[in-house]
Amino acid sequence: MPDVTIEIDGKAVSVPEGATILAACRAAGIDTPTLCYLENLTPVNVCRVCVVELEGSRTLVPSCSRQAESGMKVKTDSARVRTSRTMVLEFLASSVDVSLADDLQRQMRRYGAQPGRYGPPAPPPKADQRDASVAGHHDPPSGDAAHTVAQPVKRDNELYVRDYTKCILCYKCVEACGSDAQNTFAIAVAGRGFDARISTEHAVPLPDSACVYCGNCIGVCPTGALMFVTEHDRRAQGTWDPSRQNKGETICPYCGVGCNLEVSTQDGEIVKVMSPLESGVTNGHLCIKGRFGWQFVGKRR
Amino acid sequence: MAVGGDQARAQRHRLLPALHGLSDRIGWISPGALNYVCERLRVPPADAYGVASFYALFSTTPRAPQILHVCDDIACRLAGAEELCAQLEQKLGPPHEPLPQQQSACWTRSPCLGMCDRAPAALFIAADPGGSPRGEPLGEVDRPRLEQALLSEDRPPAQPARATVAGTQRTLLRRIGKIDPESIGDYRKAGGFTALRRAIEIGPAGIIHEVDVAKLTGRGGAAFPTARKWEAVAREPARPHYLICNADESEPGTFKDRVIMEEDPFAVIEAMTIAAIAGGCERGYLYVRGEYPLASSRLQKAIDEARAAGMLGDGICGSPLRFDIEMRRGAGAYICGEETALFNSIEGLRGEPRNKPPFPVRKGLFGKPTIVNNVETLANVIEIVAKGGEAFASVGTPGSTGTKLFCLCGHIARPGLYEVPLGTMLAELLALAGGVRGGKRLQAVLLGGAAGSFLTPAEIGVPLSFEGARAIGATLGSGVVMVLDETADLGGILVRIAAFFRDESCGQCVPCRVGTVRQEELLHRLRRGRPLGSATQERDLLAQIGQVMRDASICGLGQTASSAIESALSKFEVFNRA
Structure with missing residues (x-):
């Protein structure tokens, strides 16, 4: 394929035709934050943290989905870009629990984000209140505290928990559950505006939904909102310790597909199973057996 | 015969009409009904729920089949909608809940219903199991009239009122009111x-x-x-x-x-x-x-x-x-x-x-x-x-040809729809509509709607053309000319505009989803005189919230969600008055 050349921060960068501005930035070694972007999913360009300034464009453009076109002039570190990125990070950190989102935290330090300047977090609402919110209506705020998405953890099955207090609404889980990987469509975005949320139909528990427990949503979640029960419980007990964990790569023995597995063990127990994004077999996705079917290991007598 | 593949997927575009069908009959989208629609149209239930819960006119929880939407948006607010809603709450109970007097009815607040020429306005919708729902717009309402609409059983449907139309040139409006619209x-x-x-x-x-x-x-x-x-x-x-x-x-x-x-x-x-x-x-x-x-x-x-x-x-x-x-x-x-x-x-x-x-x-x-x-x-x-x-x-200005419709509302003597050649001075248009109601002093004009901007009395010499508006940093937008007299609570209007964008943001992109919330919170702090830090810090923060929404939002909603608010704060002493 022919190359196109664009100018990024004054330097010429060549990428194959059809590549995005983000790909060009990465080829040029420019650290560009992303949250909703993932190599194995269709770009939804909703988080807007990857925006760059494109000459001739009235607004900033999302680098993750904008194709590089010959002659484009792009700035990745202008005052406008820095302001927008900082504000997006602050908006998220002031409304969502981002304590487990390592990359987001790193970018916050880089941009000097101060989520505290919107006021202290508002007290969490009653259980199920977010699921019951009505589109187009909300109670007027006092302004003294910053509204958040805080809500109780959803634990309705034995395999994984959904802690939507940590959800930045990046749409990745919806994409992985839908046509980008699993084609199960058990979850979608429901509601509107700040009350938009990931939900099953009528917010039914997962066992009553179409969920097949492939766990591909966990694999793509950037903030730890979706988590193996094994990890969630260990974290709650204070016994989750990555320094004591071993990661082993293997091939799933269940069927003939031969999915690559990355198995994390701690204290002789399998605590988490992922698949590398770059695996040509899985693209990072697994099924219920490869993801969760390991309880028998170690219980053999 | 069951359909599959592409043919089945092609049914998805019938989802919104199907949801209307449910709401028209029973007043809400029940789980059983949603599942049935999903089966017929081959749409995943979670997806359909995501769509149903997106729209304000649909309810995904049980709701009374008769509902009164009472507009509390800016034009109606200028006509006392806030007081009206407070009265309703006292007499009829909280919004969305069945009325103590009649379990089959409820009321709720609504954003602009497009009847600003007859503010305050309301819309009564009654679901009908037979599939003939009744939708009745009500203009110039007061509490007794709304109670009657909600509580009386047999009531002749109100005759639709005809709009006041006027202007210096009748091209688009030449047939309005002169022909039978159904013939x-x-x-x-x-x-x-x-x-x-x-x-x-x-x-x-x-x-x-x-x-x-x-x-x-x-x-x-x-x-x-x-x-x-x-x-x-x-x-x-x-x-x-x-x-x-x-x-x-x-x-x-x-x-x-x-x-x-x-x-x-x-x-x-x-x-x-x-x-x-x-x-x-x-x-x-x-x-x-x-x-x-x-x-x-x-x-x-x-x-x-x-x-x-x-x-x-x-x-x-x-x-x-x-x-x-x-x-x-x-x-x-x-x-x-x-x-x-x-x-x-x-x-x-x-x-x-x-x-x-x-x-x-x-x-x-x-x-x-x-x-x-x-x-x-x-x-x-x-x-x-x-x-x-x-x-x-040949009509209008070289840069803005033809006539334009302007929606005059708020504190104006003769609210209504006015058609004038583009380039007409705002002051002329206001005079045409009889000027500020009751001979009061003009405080401000909101030009272009919630996504437009506020003008001062000194700016009403602006020619209403695209380039004329642009020259003073304004926009004609959708042709809104909302007049605020000296008694209007501009701070209250700004807070309502902020609430509007918070309610209407789709929630997809972060700048708009969270920015509209932070903007509303900040305005409430300014209004109550309780800034975080100094008032100057709050103004800086508001400007930054506006900038990220303008620069990084996906669409025009987020990009203009701060424009009217920022224009008011830059031109008026909104929150500094005693």
């Missing part, structure tokens, strides 16, 4: 369909040429040259081409398209047909906002009559051309007036805007080349084709 014969007698005949004669290139000479630009707010849009679609090799009439008028303070649709529905159909011929479109959608029951029923009748008279369908007007129109009702979402959100809404998806490029002229509805025009823009086309582009361009 195709009346429309013909008043010169209807002559433009369509001429359009068929001169063909697509001829139509586009006239519109180009007329220098017609979009009246929905963006002022994009109409001929360029049409030509771009006409050139696209991909088929089919679609034409959409955007009648999802929801900008607070706006009611111009409603008046045209209610009083001159055949004009909308004729204009759509001409645009369709120009763009080579065989299929048209007319997307009317859900809060306009009278407009949608009259348009549906007009479509049916026009089809029966051979003006729609195969061989329109005796020519070999084919074009037909399907009406779609919105369901309470301002964002669906954004063209790409409108596509998604028609396709049965959530009304979330798409990233551009690609632009609608290349990839629009169902991924095909699509023309989207606002009702008022299309209405101009009839005149252009009938009288020629040059005659049209």
Whole structure:
């Protein structure tokens, strides 16, 4: 394929035709934050943290989905870009629990984000209140505290928990559950505006939904909102310790597909199973057996 | 026989009409009913729930079948809507809950209902298991009248009130109030369909040429040259081409398209047909906002009559051309007036805007080349084709040709819909409508709606043209001219505008989803005199919130969500008064 050349921060960068501005930035070694972007999913360009300034464009453009076109002039570190990125990070950190989102935290330090300047977090609402919110209506705020998405953890099955207090609404889980990987469509975005949320139909528990427990949503979640029960419980007990964990790569023995597995063990127990994004077999996705079917290991007598 | 694959997936675009069907019959979207719809249309239930819960007119929890939507938006607020809602709450209990007096009814607050000329306004909707729901717009309401609407059983439906229309030139409004809107014969007698005949004669290139000479630009707010849009679609090799009439008028303070649709529905159909011929479109959608029951029923009748008279369908007007129109009702979402959100809404998806490029002229509805025009823009086309582009361009200013509809509301002596040549001075328009009501002093004018900006009394010399507004950093927007007299609580209006954008943000992108919340919180702090840090720090923060929304939001909603608020704070001492 022919190359196109664009100018990024004054330097010429060549990428194959059809590549995005983000790909060009990465080829040029420019650290560009992303949250909703993932190599194995269709770009939804909703988080807007990857925006760059494109000459001739009235607004900033999302680098993750904008194709590089010959002659484009792009700035990745202008005052406008820095302001927008900082504000997006602050908006998220002031409304969502981002304590487990390592990359987001790193970018916050880089941009000097101060989520505290919107006021202290508002007290969490009653259980199920977010699921019951009505589109187009909300109670007027006092302004003294910053509204958040805080809500109780959803634990309705034995395999994984959904802690939507940590959800930045990046749409990745919806994409992985839908046509980008699993084609199960058990979850979608429901509601509107700040009350938009990931939900099953009528917010039914997962066992009553179409969920097949492939766990591909966990694999793509950037903030730890979706988590193996094994990890969630260990974290709650204070016994989750990555320094004591071993990661082993293997091939799933269940069927003939031969999915690559990355198995994390701690204290002789399998605590988490992922698949590398770059695996040509899985693209990072697994099924219920490869993801969760390991309880028998170690219980053999 | 069960359908599968592509054929089954193609049913998704029926989702919104199906949800309307449920809501029209039982007043809410029950789990069982939603599952049935999902099975029939082959839509995943989680997806359908995501769509149902997106729209404000639908309820996904049990709700009384009769509901009264009481507008508490800015124009009605100036007419005492806040006090009215407080009275209702006292007498009828909290919003959404069944009334203690009558379990089958409830009330709720609503954003602008497009009846600002008769503020305060309300909309009564009664579901009917037989499938004939009643939708009744109520203007100039007070508590006793609303209670009567909710509580009395047999009550003759109110006669729809006719809008006040006036102005210095009646082109778009020439038939309003003079013909029976339900009679195709009346429309013909008043010169209807002559433009369509001429359009068929001169063909697509001829139509586009006239519109180009007329220098017609979009009246929905963006002022994009109409001929360029049409030509771009006409050139696209991909088929089919679609034409959409955007009648999802929801900008607070706006009611111009409603008046045209209610009083001159055949004009909308004729204009759509001409645009369709120009763009080579065989299929048209007319997307009317859900809060306009009278407009949608009259348009549906007009479509049916026009089809029966051979003006729609195969061989329109005796020519070999084919074009037909399907009406779609919105369901309470301002964002669906954004063209790409409108596509998604028609396709049965959530009304979330798409990233551009690609632009609608290349990839629009169902991924095909699509023309989207606002009702008022299309209405101009009839005149252009009938009288020629040059005659049209002789009205207005060189940069802004033709006439424009302005929605005068708020503290004005004679609220109503006014048509004047573009370039008319705002002060003249205000004088035409009798000036500030009750001889009070003018405080401010909101020009262009919630996404527009506030003007000071010193600025009312501005010529109402696209370039004239731009020169003072304003926009004509959707033609809102909302007058605030010296007694108006500007701070309260700003807080309501902030709440509006927080409610209407689709929630897709972070700058708008969280920015509209932070903006509203900050305004409440300023209003209550309890800033975090100093007031200057708060102003800086507000400016930064505005900047990220303007720079990084996906669509125009987020990009303009701070414009009216920022304009008011820069020009008026809003929160510093005792």
